[in-house]
Amino acid sequence: MGNAVEQLALVKARIAAAERQADREASAASLVAVSKTFDTETIRPVIKAGQRVFGENRVQEAQGKWPALKVEFPDIELHLIGPLQSNKAKEAVALFDVIETVDREKIAAELAKEMARQGRALRLYVQVNTGSEPQKAGIDPKDAVAFVKRCREAHGLAIEGLMCIPPAEENPGPHFALLEKLAREASVGKLSMGMSGDYELAIAFGATSVRVGSAIFGSR
Numbered sequence: 338m339g340n341a342v343e344q345l346a347l348v349k350a351r352i353a354a355a356e357r358q359a360d361r362e363a364s365a366a367s368l369v370a371v372s373k374t375f376d377t378e379t380i381r382p383v384i385k386a387g388q389r390v391f392g393e394n395r396v397q398e399a400q401g402k403w404p405a406l407k408v409e410f411p412d413i414e415l416h417l418i419g420p421l422q423s424n425k426a427k428e429a430v431a432l433f434d435v436i437e438t439v440d441r442e443k444i445a446a447e448l449a450k451e452m453a454r455q456g457r458a459l460r461l462y463v464q465v466n467t468g469s470e471p472q473k474a475g476i477d478p479k480d481a482v483a484f485v486k487r488c489r490e491a492h493g494l495a496i497e498g499l500m501c502i503p504p505a506e507e508n509p510g511p512h513f514a515l516l517e518k519l520a521r522e523a524s525v526g527k528l529s530m531g532m533s534g535d536y537e538l539a540i541a542f543g544a545t546s547v548r549v550g551s552a553i554f555g556s557r
């Protein structure tokens with residue numbers, strides 16, 4: 338495997354090919370480069386190669402590397418793609434631009450409060466546990482549409498999309514299809530789905546963003 342900058346170019350070319358294959362417009366699916374566990378020195382060349390959207394799964398780890406990188410590159414867009422504890426909402430709202438893991442009432446309420454307090458409007462996704470896996474974060478599919486409605490009506494949150502992480506051992510296609518159906522029912526336009534092993538398939542199922550880590554940065 339080549340270095341991260343070469344891998345980035347390869348992933349972008351594959352995304353473009355998958356968009357064409359699916360008869361979708363060029364750039365219909367944006368790339369969130371997942372940089373968790375990788376340090377600033379590994380990430381910086383990828384930013385310099387033009388990538389601006391990154392994903393991290395832990396608030397504390399992200400706080401250790403992204404504030405300085407955001408000063409250096411002010412147009413970075415940082416996504417939280419891991420579970421959020423309510424006692425970290427304040428830090429998360431201050432650092433991230435997009436939170437993809439809203440999955441319960443308490444987090445929705447905390448985020449609404451912190452965004453108002455800090456005067457920041459983050460873009461938000463609801464995470465759906467499409468496989469109803471007991472150990473996995475995300476709202477159960479049967480509750481997802483009502484939860485999006487409550488986020489909007491009870492908490493005033495503008496939910497822009499849905500996100501899922503299909504069960505590791507299953508064919509992801511049916512999970513991507515379920516997320517797409519729930520998004521239509523909930524009237525949200527964005528779909529965050531697909532990782533290193535299945536991002537091209539996710540694009541065929543309508544992903545508007547794919548979260549790719551190891552295919553760019555190497556194994557963790």
Ligand SMILES: *Cc1c(COP(=O)(O)O)cnc(C)c1O
Pocket residue numbers: 371373394418419502532533534548549550551552
């Ligand atoms: C780590 C992670 C990814 C990226 O996984 P890869 O298989 O390395 O591409 C995507 N989404 C979430 C939520 C993750 O935690």
